[in-house]
Amino acid sequence: MIYKSLNKKAPDVSFREAAIQGQAPDKGLYYPEYIPKLEEDFLEELPHLSKADIGFKVMKPFVAGTIPDDVLFNIVDETTNFPFPLVPVNNSNIYALELFHGPTLAFKDVGARFMSRCLGYFAKEKSEKITVLVATSGDTGGAVAHGFHNVPGVEVVILYPSGRVSPVQEKQLTTLGGNITALEVSGNFDDCQRMVKDAFMDEELNKKLFLTSANSINVARWLPQQLYYFFAYQQWDKNALPPVVSVPSGNFGNICAGMVAAASGLPIKHFIAACNANDVVPRFLQSGHYKPEQAVATISNAMDVGSPSNFVRVLELFQNDIQELKFALSGYTVSDDTTRETISKVYTQYKYLLDPHGAVGYKALEMYLEQFPERKGIVLETAHPVKFPDSIEEITGKPVEIPGSVAGIMKLEKKSIELDATSDALKSWLLNR
Numbered sequence: 465m466i467y468k469s470l471n472k473k474a475p476d477v478s479f480r481e482a483a484i485q486g487q488a489p490d491k492g493l494y495y496p497e498y499i500p501k502l503e504e505d506f507l508e509e510l511p512h513l514s515k516a517d518i519g520f521k522v523m524k525p526f527v528a529g530t531i532p533d534d535v536l537f538n539i540v541d542e543t544t545n546f547p548f549p550l551v552p553v554n555n556s557n558i559y560a561l562e563l564f565h566g567p568t569l570a571f572k573d574v575g576a577r578f579m580s581r582c583l584g585y586f587a588k589e590k591s592e593k594i595t596v597l598v599a600t601s602g603d604t605g606g607a608v609a610h611g612f613h614n615v616p617g618v619e620v621v622i623l624y625p626s627g628r629v630s631p632v633q634e635k636q637l638t639t640l641g642g643n644i645t646a647l648e649v650s651g652n653f654d655d656c657q658r659m660v661k662d663a664f665m666d667e668e669l670n671k672k673l674f675l676t677s678a679n680s681i682n683v684a685r686w687l688p689q690q691l692y693y694f695f696a697y698q699q700w701d702k703n704a705l706p707p708v709v710s711v712p713s714g715n716f717g718n719i720c721a722g723m724v725a726a727a728s729g730l731p732i733k734h735f736i737a738a739c740n741a742n743d744v745v746p747r748f749l750q751s752g753h754y755k756p757e758q759a760v761a762t763i764s765n766a767m768d769v770g771s772p773s774n775f776v777r778v779l780e781l782f783q784n785d786i787q788e789l790k791f792a793l794s795g796y797t798v799s800d801d802t803t804r805e806t807i808s809k810v811y812t813q814y815k816y817l818l819d820p821h822g823a824v825g826y827k828a829l830e831m832y833l834e835q836f837p838e839r840k841g842i843v844l845e846t847a848h849p850v851k852f853p854d855s856i857e858e859i860t861g862k863p864v865e866i867p868g869s870v871a872g873i874m875k876l877e878k879k880s881i882e883l884d885a886t887s888d889a890l891k892s893w894l895l896n897r
């Protein structure tokens with residue numbers, strides 16, 4: 465299996481190179497040369513497979529020999545060593561696949577853990593230390609920090625906007641120590657992202673350090689997200705129609721991974737791109753015009769993306785055939801007001817507490833099922849409500865119960881380095897440590 469740049473102006477690479485580089489030198493996203501098909505008896509065996517077995521079978525063709533089988537098996541085993549329960553929500557046709565039982569309570573844990581372990585393995589073959597540079601608006605930083613903590617040969621530098629991440633998120637970024645450094649930038653997320661981009665473009669920095677990114681365009685973070693859809697189907701009633709899956713979407717990495725899983729042969733009836741006010745894709749599916757915009761702030765902030773980078777991969781999967789794509793994918797826009805109403809309604813009626821991202825997905829699925837009442841669906845619940853305690857408490861009138869893992873972290877001391885929001889400040893910090 466080789467990986468091609470979707471900008472078509474860079475050499476083909478192996479999984480190893482794609483994972484180490486992140487983005488292709490022509491700024492394109494790497495994409496597998498073909499989508500492998502599931503083994504013939506895979507679906508029959510699925511009920512009896514462990515999560516590690518599933519992960520190994522699914523990821524092996526994509527990793528394509530760049531990691532030995534026994535190492536890959538350990539990697540997927542560690543990556544998925546927490547529960548992914550499928551929970552009935554409304555007593556009839558909506559189920560939630562809870563993806564928030566990992567160490568940082570959001571679905572990004574799986575991608576970050578898989579990627580960090582792959583890079584850790586690849587770093588052993590390199591003499592240089594790899595420096596992972598990442599800007600975060602909240603969830604990514606924590607998942608990446610936990611994923612890479614104590615991985616030899618890899619150092620992680622996280623930039624986050626001072627005062628603009630939630631208290632839980634900040635503790636997750638700043639309390640690990642070791643090979644993880646948190647830079648507290650006196651600016652906003654866009655400043656952090658610009659500083660990271662400038663660092664990747666800086667010749668002197670790239671001569672002196674081996675820099676790579678850990679965002680969702682990296683194939684090692686993107687592709688393992690397929691596993692959620694296999695875990696969901698493993699728990700699905702085999703006598704029922706295949707599920708419709710609603711995915712709260714921002715950068716479109718998660719949903720695109722699901723569509724890859726379906727293309728490999730996993731039975732999924734239909735996909736729903738559930739978006740907040742940042743709804744370029746739902747509007748594109750309606751009008752045929754693709755118009756990226758500046759992101760606007762919403763209460764489902766991990767989905768505040770105006771120009772979803774992974775959507776080119778979705779188009780590639782359908783070879784730009786928009787009719788075919790519309791057959792497989794619907795898009796819905798859910799406002800903040802409707803998101804709040806949904807959290808409140810589902811909590812009151814069914815005693816199920818959605819987080820703002822899952823609520824967008826739930827509402828979108830509900831709208832879809834009104835049109836297709838004979839179908840049943842799964843919403844991916846992408847984060848634990850405790851990550852957004854203020855909005856939840858406001859809506860339900862009750863504080864969110866804090867899980868043990870978070871209670872512990874809140875007592876630890878924050879360690880961060882304050883930095884001006886300029887690219888020069890980052891450069892001189894990186895060079896003069």
Ligand SMILES: *Cc1c(COP(=O)(O)O)cnc(C)c1O
Nearest residue numbers: 713714715716717718766846847
């Ligand atoms: C990142 C994130 C999303 C969006 O996922 P994409 O793969 O970027 O579409 C949704 N919900 C939560 C909680 C997230 O952290």
